Structure formats: structure tokens, C-alpha cells
Amino acid sequence: MVLENKLGITSAPELADAEEKISKKKAVEVFESGMIDNLEAGKFDSLKSIHKFLFEDIYSFAGEVRTVNIAKGSFRFAPVMYLDAALANIDKMPQSTFDEIVEKYVEMNIAHPFREGNGRSSRIWLDCILRKEIGMVVDWSLVDKEDYLLAMERSPIRDIEIKHILKNALTDKINDREVFMKGIDHSYYYEGYNTFKTEELIE
Numbered sequence: 172m173v174l175e176n177k178l179g180i181t182s183a184p185e186l187a188d189a190e191e192k193i194s195k196k197k198a199v200e201v202f203e204s205g206m207i208d209n210l211e212a213g214k215f216d217s218l219k220s221i222h223k224f225l226f227e228d229i230y231s232f233a234g235e236v237r238t239v240n241i242a243k244g245s246f247r248f249a250p251v252m253y254l255d256a257a258l259a260n261i262d263k264m265p266q267s268t269f270d271e272i273v274e275k276y277v278e279m280n281i282a283h284p285f286r287e288g289n290g291r292s293s294r295i296w297l298d299c300i301l302r303k304e305i306g307m308v309v310d311w312s313l314v315d316k317e318d319y320l321l322a323m324e325r326s327p328i329r330d331i332e333i334k335h336i337l338k339n340a341l342t343d344k345i346n347d348r349e350v351f352m353k354g355i356d357h358s359y360y361y362e363g364y365n366t367f368k369t370e371e372l373i374e
Contacts, residue, residue, distance in 0.1 A: 173186055174186070174230065174286065174287055175230075175231075176229050176230055177228065177229055177230065177231065178229060178348075180296070186355050189229070190226075190229060190287075190288070191356075193226075193228055193229055194225045194226065194229075194288070194291055194355060195352065195355050195356075197225045197226075197228070198222055198225060198291070198295070198351075198352060198355040199348070199352070200224075200351070201221065201224060201225075201295065202348050202351050203309075203311070203348070204307075205262075206224070207295065207298075207299050207302070210299055211294075212266070212271075212299045212300045212302070212303040212304065212312075213262070213266045213275060213299075213300045213303075214262055215258045215259075215262055215279075215284070216259065217281070217296060217299065218292055218296045219234045219235075219236075219284075220234065221292045221295050221296055222234050222285055222292040223297075225288060225291060225292060226288050227301065230286070230288075231239075232285070232286055233288075234256060235285070236255070236258070236284050236285070237251065237254070237283075237284060237285055237286045238251060238365060239251065239286065241274050241283060241286070246324070246327075247279055248281060248282065249282045249283065252283060252358055254282060254284060256280055257281075258284060260278075260305065261275060261278050261279055261282060263313075264278065266300050266304055268304075268305075268306060269301075269334070269341075270307060270334060271336060272297070272301060272304060272305075273330065273333060273334045273337060274330060275300070276293065276296075276297045277323075277326045277327065277333065278298075279293050279296070279325060280293065280326065281327050288291070293301065293354050294309075294354035294355070295351075295354060295355070297337070297354075298351065298358070300356060301341075302345045302353075305339045306343060306345065307341045307342060307343050307345065308341070308345050308350060308351070309337055309340050309342075309354065309356065309373070310340050310341070310342040310344070310350050310353065310355045311341045311350075311353035311354045313339070313340040313342075314335075314336060316333070318336055319336060322335075322336050341345035
């Protein structure tokens with residue numbers, strides 16, 4: 172199933188390639204324009220702004236909360252009927268320490284508020300919080316893909332693994348564009364993994 176898009180693409184691999192190229196270009200603009208410094212760290216409205224900016228040239232739903240239930244494998248993300256309440260609760264979560272920030276990141280991943288592009292948007296959102304609160308960001312080049320994916324899968328039940336992985340990858344190079352862009356490398360984190368389906372397709 173290929174998501175309806177503004178580019179008129181009907182091939183999933185072609186759409187994924189276009190998504191990556193366009194979102195990376197837009198992410199450079201986010202960094203160079205200083206947009207990330209003007210966002211209110213840790214708020215859902217900031218995540219919406221990031222998502223809209225990255226994907227507005229690709230999807231009409233950019234920056235809009237999803238209206239369908241989605242799952243990854245056997246894990247179902249927050250049901251649509253509870254999504255607004257979940258996002259309101261995430262807004263209120265504390266974020267003054269590294270552990271609190273990662274716990275907030277894990278909850279946002281469980282919420283998965285958008286139909287597509289959650290990973291790239293939320294990694295920028297995460298770095299925005301880390302920059303403001305502890306003066307550091309994640310150097311994603313130091314994060315092993317498989318370890319990250321497995322830790323994120325288990326994080327709703329046990330978040331100690333993802334905390335350990337991300338803490339070991341922290342850097343104070345908050346103004347380094349190369350470090351920032353590693354978090355937008357869609358294929359590195361999600362190739363062969365980002366397979367969502369709507370609730371209607373779940374038996």
C-alpha cells in the first residue's frame with residue numbers, strides 16, 4: 172500500500188527514496204534557519220511544526236494528527252480515540268533530566284501521532300529538548316541500528332536499554348550540522364522496518 176502523496180508516486184520504493192531526499196533537504200533548512208532554536212522544546216505543537224516543514228511538499232497530512240489506527244508488527248500505537256489525551260499528557264511530562272527526556276521521547280513514539288514520518292520528526296524534537304535542557308544532542312552515527320530498533324520496540328515495557336544506548340551517544344556538538352543530520356537518515360534507521368498498516372488490515 173502506497174500512501175497518497177502530492178508527487179503522484181505509486182511505487183513504495185520510489186516514494187521512500189523521494190521522501191528521504193526531500194526531508195533531508197528540508198532538515199538542512201531547519202538547522203540553518205535557526206528554526207530548531209525557536210521551537211518550544213518538548214511541546215507537541217513544536218513536533219507538529221517540524222513534521223509539517225519536513226513533509227509538506229510530499230503529503231497533504233503533514234503536521235496533522237493521524238485519523239487512522241496504525242500498528243508495527245504486533246504492536247499497536249495509541250488508538251485514535253485516545254490520541255489527543257495522550258499528546259496532552261506528554262506535553263505535561265517533566266524534561267529536566269536525561270532520563271525524563273528519554274521517557275518523554277518513548278511516550279511520543281508510543282503515541283506515533285502522524286501517519287508517516289514520525290521517526291525523523293521526533294528525533295529532531297528529541298534533540299531540541301536535549302539542546303535546551305542539558306546542552307547536548309545525540310550523535311546518531313554512534314547508535315547501532317539494530318540495537319536502537321530493538322530497544323525502541325521494548326521501550327514501552329523496559330526503557331533502560333534505549334536510555335543506555337542514547338546516553339552513550341550524547342555529544343556537546345549541538346551546532347554541528349553533520350551530527351544533526353545523522354538523525355534524519357531515514358534509510359539507516361528504518362529500511363525494511365517501517366511497515367505500518369491501518370487498523371482495518373489488522374485481524
